[in-house]
Amino acid sequence: QTKATLQSSQNDHVAMLKYQQQLIESQLNQLSAAHRQIAQEITNQETARQAMPEAVTVVDRAPVNLLTTEVSEEVPVTGQQVQQQVNHVLSTLKTPPVNLVIGRVHPRHAIEAGAANQVSALYTPLIPDSKVKADMTQPGGRVVITYHHLDQPLIEGFNHLREYAAKQHLTLGANYFEEPMIDSWQTTDPGQQVVRLSAEVKG
Numbered sequence: 001q002t003k004a005t006l007q008s009s010q011n012d013h014v015a016m017l018k019y020q021q022q023l024i025e026s027q028l029n030q031l032s033a034a035h036r037q038i039a040q041e042i043t044n045q046e047t048a049r050q051a052m053p054e055a056v057t058v059v060d061r062a063p064v065n066l067l068t069t070e071v072s073e074e075v076p077v078t079g080q081q082v083q084q085q086v087n088h089v090l091s092t093l094k095t096p097p098v099n100l101v102i103g104r105v106h107p108r109h110a111i112e113a114g115a116a117n118q119v120s121a122l123y124t125p126l127i128p129d130s131k132v133k134a135d136m137t138q139p140g141g142r143v144v145i146t147y148h149h150l151d152q153p154l155i156e157g158f159n160h161l162r163e164y165a166a167k168q169h170l171t172l173g174a175n176y177f178e179e180p181m182i183d184s185w186q187t188t189d190p191g192q193q194v195v196r197l198s199a200e201v202k203g
Helices: 002-008 013-050 079-092 108-112 154-167
Strands: 056-061 064-070 103-107 121-125 136-138 141-149 172-182 194-201
Touching: 056 154, 064 079, 079 121, 103 108, 108 154, 108 172, 121 136, 141 154, 154 172, 154 194
Parallel strands: none
Antiparallel strands: 056 141, 064 121, 064 136, 103 121, 103 172, 141 194, 172 194
């Protein structure tokens, strides 16, 4: 397409220059998006490595737009479903993400029942200011957060959120979010693998 466009514009130098300008602007936009993703990934990595394990905090956070794949709560997440989410992200975004994060949405009723393996959706956060239409939005405002190391059962991390909320008389939202910060492809030691667990504070 680029070659054909240049050939059709060879007799119109200004048109050719404008087309080249468009190509450069597109590449600059892709580089800018990649730069923001890398900066965010560095922040996430540094925060996860420095955070006190299982300590719960309340933060004010902007809403986060997500690309999602819904899954059945009745069965564990499969590799095929994870691949569906990967395909969904890659087919939706013009520029592939620097680090393709796949988080999990856990319904509150499942966590309250001690069933941390029940998941209602897989998700990938979009970068801020992304023009891509989101499938779902992770609520902003007040959010409880903890960084959980995977050498301990996942439900224990979620229970820390619930216990903190109960002590502070906070009501949590309908969904709990699990987002990998330091994943298994980065380290094989479960004690070094970290997920960020969070839930919206409703009141």
